[in-house]
Amino acid sequence: MIIGAPTPPPGGFPRDRGGPGQPLLSVKGLVKHFGVKKGFLTKAGPIVRAVDGVDFDVVKGETLGIVGESGCGKSTTARLVMQIIAPDAGDILFDGERVGSQALSLNGFRKQVQMVFQDSYASLNPRLTVEDTIAFGPKVHGASGRAATTRAHDLLHRVGLEPARFAGRYPHELSGGQRQRVNIARALALDPRLLILDEAVSALDKSVEAQVLNLLLDLKDEFGLTYMFISHDLNVVRFMSNRVMVMYLGKVAEFGPSEALFETPKHPYTGALLASMPSMDPDARTETAPLTGDPPNPINPPPGCRFNPRCAKSAALCGHKEPTLLDAGVDHRAACWLVDPASGHPRIAA
Amino acid sequence: MAPIADSVALKPAPTKRGRGYWGSVLLRLRRDPVAMVALAVILLIVLAAVFAPWIAPADPFKGSMIRRLRPIGTPGYLLGSDELGRDMLSRLLYGGRLSLFLGVMPVILAFGIGSTIGIVAGYLGGWINTVTMRTIDVFFAFPSVLLAIALSGALGAGILNSIVSLTVVFVPQIARVAESVTTQIRTRDYVEAARISGASGFTIVRVHVLGNVLGPIFVYATSLISVSMILASGLSFLGLGVRPPEPEWGLMLNTLRTAIYNQPLVAALPGVMIFLTSISFNLFSDGLRSAMEVRQ
Structure with missing residues (x-):
């Protein structure tokens, strides 16, 4: 088994158990939370x-x-x-x-x-x-x-x-x-x-x-x-x-096919990350930072949406209600109220 | 592309190995004049001790009441004679056997025991580490001389008991060094890579930890040889180690102390030998350490 590489046959990989449709x-x-454990003479840390x-x-x-x-x-x-x-x-x-x-x-x-x-x-x-x-x-x-x-x-x-x-x-x-x-x-x-x-x-x-x-x-x-x-x-x-997962403070912010995610990011954080990429076009270069500040401390994540303190499109809703991963297209999900028309986010175009 | 087996012949080609870590350490050590001189002195003393029966000019036990405490350079007594009229040169040559044995043997034993304790505690970590290392720390409450004297006193005088008590003194020191080096190595990426390849803890320690850990422990252990020699001499001096009339440098220093006003040079000779040997071991150990301190 050690010698020789698996050559994928046209029908799929030989070691598949659940067929090609089943996720690997x-x-x-x-x-996973890291913390100072409570021990003798030490209180439980953050x-x-x-x-x-x-x-x-x-x-x-x-x-x-x-x-x-x-x-x-x-x-x-x-x-x-x-x-x-x-x-x-x-x-x-x-x-x-x-x-x-x-x-x-x-x-x-x-x-x-x-x-x-x-x-x-x-x-x-x-x-x-x-x-x-x-x-x-x-x-x-x-x-x-x-x-x-x-x-x-x-x-x-x-x-x-x-x-x-x-x-x-x-x-x-x-x-x-x-x-x-x-x-x-x-x-x-x-x-x-x-x-x-x-x-x-x-x-x-x-x-x-x-x-x-x-x-x-x-x-x-x-x-x-x-x-x-x-x-x-x-x-x-x-x-x-092929597909990309964007993480922010220990959570998934956006998940989608690579092209869709890079062309039309649904989460403002993804948008800010993409805007922070240096452009090859001198005319398109920008001096303003798309994202200010450091990510908040993961010891005390902000209430509501974790990105809301840094988000340009933040609304009152984002400060107290945390969005789950919501459908935002074909195999595309984003943890942002903006992709849910029923959320009542004021920035959603009618 | 072609499957893997077709592209190269199915037998490992002979490979030229690069100069390994120890090869380059040896090379650097050879270029260190101080370490080389120290090594030469050590070898000289060891050879003299080993071949003492053939090169000693006289019987180290045969005394003469009328030729006591002869000065250095007396015909027939190249380095003088001791308080019982025995030839100093012969006794110094023979004395090296016991003194070196008492210097090296406890360190070898403690190296084996201490490394095992330290590596196991360091690799396993967690509460096993805490319990082991705190127990080891208890030994550090006593100065090593005091601990050696107390143990020898309790066990009784004798060569074997001296070795046992000196080993007990050195085990905690070596275990602590071994533990700290192992703890560092344990979190390296290559150890994690070995873990995710499914290797057992024993295999990882054998292949990936030992090779990186034994070097530093070994250097530390060589620096303990001189301490061991001095402690062993101290025990003999106090009457807790070797017993007369055995020739041993520490014991000779003791029995000659009464002659310090009559023949100070002769009385100092065993001390000179102890000094020479222990400083040579220390200098060699220093050279070895700097030769090993490369890259990373």
Whole structure:
């Protein structure tokens, strides 16, 4: 099973359990609050609502982009999905099976979902050669040393690093882009179905970033992968993603098909994020900041809509009633009263 | 594109390994003159102790009542003679055997025990860590000399008991260093990556934690060798360690203290040996630490 990549046949992926229509990953009501626990002599501290009720699906074969400012819960969501940290509430279903249930053990899940981290250096063990790093996962899952090394060499070749030159090197002997290629190869070594890319290209310079993004697109076709692509770079997310989820203060602000979301954002926060992208057209450049201030403290989120203190279209309604994710088009939802004609928001054009 | 197996031959190509971490540490250490001189002194002392029976000019136990406390340079007594007329040079050579053994052995034992405790506590974290480390902290309430003396006193004099009590003194110190280094490593992304690849805790510690943790602990342990030697000598000096007539530097210092006004130079010789050995271990340990402090 270790050697050889899955070539997606025209009819779908061979490891599908619930057919192509069933989401590969389904996250329901995910909650993670960090807080200082009450202990001996210490009172319970403030609670940081890092992820506060997040629902989303990842469709088989797609790339789901997740964007948001720092601290909005993107990376926490990734770590919760990966089961690196335990959620306080919520379910994670992988191809219809609850993770940790009889049908899908934690180890069985981890074989199918892998992650690429942002910091290419910190995510490689400085004492292991590149091939040992990549071969570690297959060995853990029972491959012989020889098979694991062969697998490592194949993958190195696939990510564009010549095994003869790079297999015996140590992380400090590689450039940032080369290290991130090794990280990608390591993530692919277990032949996963879902790859979570947590700011995987953010630390690379632009030319290298483009190469790695193209590599990711190639690998996706080749291995029949599904991506969760987390980034703060809107251009990159637009380039990579089929659908995009915008997060704000631990909640989903807007979720929709990439083109629709970038062309006609329904949530004022998405609109502000898009307006903050530097324009390539000198005449269209603006001096005024589209979004002022920092995001409010997730320890004490504002009442009502979490975005209302910074929102240009805020109304009295937004200050006390929190919108849920409301339908705003085909497969497009936004957590804003503006998309609900019945909400009574004064800015809705009649 | 072609499936993976077709593009390259199905056997791992022989790869040229880069210079690993330890390779580069060794290279840097070789360029450090102070560390190299210290290492040479250590090797010299160790070899002299090991080959003492062949190079010692006289029997270290055979005394002579009429040739007591001869000064340095007396014919037949190159470094003089002690208060019972035994050849100092021979006794110093033989004494190195016990002194080095008492310096190194407790540190090796404590390195094994302390690293295990510290790495387990550091990797598991949580309440196991808290309970272990607070228990360890109790030992820090006592100065190490006092602790060693108290333990040796309770266990009784003897080489074995000295080793036991010195080991107990060093275990908490090494465990604390091991715990703090492991706690740092545990949250690194590569450890998380290993966890999400489904590896067991034991495998992660073996492959990803040990290699990054043992180096710093080892450096700390080498710096304890000199402390151990001095403590062991101190125990012998107080009559809690090696017993006469065994040659041991600390004990020799004790028995010669009465002669300090008659033959101060001869009486100081065991102290010189202790000083020379412990400073060499310390300098080498310093060199090793700076050779390892690279990148990251």
